[in-house]
Amino acid sequence: MTDRMVELRNISKSFDGLKVLGDISLSVASGEFVSIVGPSGSGKSTVLRLLTQALRPDSGSMLFNGAPLEQTPHSFAFMPQRDALMPWRRIIDNAALGLEVKGISRRAARATVAPLFERFGLAGFERHYPSELSGGMRQRAALLRTVIQSQDMLLLDEPFGALDALTRTQIQEWLQGMWTEHRWTALLITHDVREAVFLSDRIYVLSARPARVIREFRVPLPRPRSIADLGSPAAQAIETEILQTLLHPQET
Ligand SMILES: Nc1ncnc2c1ncn2[C@@H]1O[C@H](COP(=O)(O)OP(=O)(O)OP(=O)(O)O)[C@@H](O)[C@H]1O
DSSP: OOSOSEEEEEEEEEETTEEEEEEEEEEEOTTOEEEEEOOTTSSHHHHHHHHTTSSOOSEEEEEETTEEGGGSOOOEEEEOSSOOOOTTSOHHHHHHHHHHTTTOOHHHHHHHHGGGTTTTTOTTOTTSOGGGSOHHHHHHHHHHHHHTTOOSEEEEESTTTTSOHHHHHHHHHHHHHHHHHHOOOEEEEOSOHHHHHHHOSEEEEEOSSSEEEEEEEEOOOOSSOOGGGGGSHHHHHHHHHHHHHHHOGGGO
16 A cells, blocks of 8 residues: 555646645545545635646646656546436436446446445435435435446545435445445545544645645544544544634634
């Protein structure tokens, strides 16, 4: 396991003269779950769009296993804020899409995803359409489509933001269990500090625009975790400290 599978070094990015990313340096190790929290509009999604190479940085470098990202074979699976399921495709075909885009036939892709429906809490809904599922189920289907691509890293852009609080907590518990089983390398963008503490090994806190990393936290909670662990003194202390950093960055 390398300790820096993905690394951003001194990345800056402006849009039409608006400096969004000031000087961002961060890394994600193989098998690590890392979150980025920061004020709205600070450029968190921009970080992910740089990693997917939908955007190019103005300066700085992006590395994959120590080599320039843009010249090194890799595959990152991106899950956007909205579930982005195709309304006209059945859930099984939405899930299979992650494989179809890699050139696998629909029949073979279906056969690969079908056994996973049980573990994703979607058994019995294979032939339903997205509009027939709850918000939480749709996000699990979108996550299934994302993880099935056997990628190097999952990029999750505020994936649970649209869910109600209870559904969100349920899906966080489920994702935590799944992550403990699979140890995906993941980079999560979230506004929810508790979510970041619950799911992450490490958390980067960004400043307001132009964003830089103000602090980095290591979450000391053992795995597997349960929601009850969020009540522990260690979890509470880190949550408070992150909120304090977000609310009063000048004092940290
Ligand atoms: N393609 C673009 N062209 C111009 N401005 C952009 C573009 N993409 C992002 N921006 C601007 O960059 C800033 C940061 O956007 P970004 O979506 O990365 O922030 P964010 O931290 O993810 O925000 P939020 O937490 O609200 O989702 C915003 O002011 C946005 O308007």
